[in-house]
Amino acid sequence: AFIYCLRHLIAAYLRKHAKDPVASSKSGDQQVLTYEAWAIAISSTSNIDEYCAQYVYPMGQDASDQVMQVCPHVLKTVVRLCLVDRGTDICQFVDFGPGTSLAERPSATEVKS
DSSP, X not given: OHHHHHHHHHHHHHHHTTTSBSSOOTTXXXXXXXXXXXXXXXXXXXXXXXXXXXXXXXXXXXXXXHHHHHHHHHHTSOEEEEEEOTTSSEEEEEEESTTOOGGGXXXXXXXXX
16 A cells, blocks of 8 residues: 555656656756656656556556656655665665765675575
8 A cells, every 4th residue: 555655646746747857957958857758758658647647656567767766755755775686695775865876875785694
């Protein structure tokens, strides 16, 4: 139920902010990527409503690209994903949200079993 609700909150955010830039542009560049342009570019949809209907609302659909970007805004906190590989004891933590950057992300960390 939590993921279902989160998907609906994410869709509402995407629809409300469809014309907003994905990240702030410090250069003042007018050619910034909007949430709607991103959705259209990564799918076969023609607008944000179609994208949400096909990829965000339905459980079992992969909308990870935008979910990772939008989820921190919906929850108003940094979201940390732990990427694991069954073949190793190493996991990699990746942070998403305002205030995170590649330089701030932790490196792979060994997991104690």
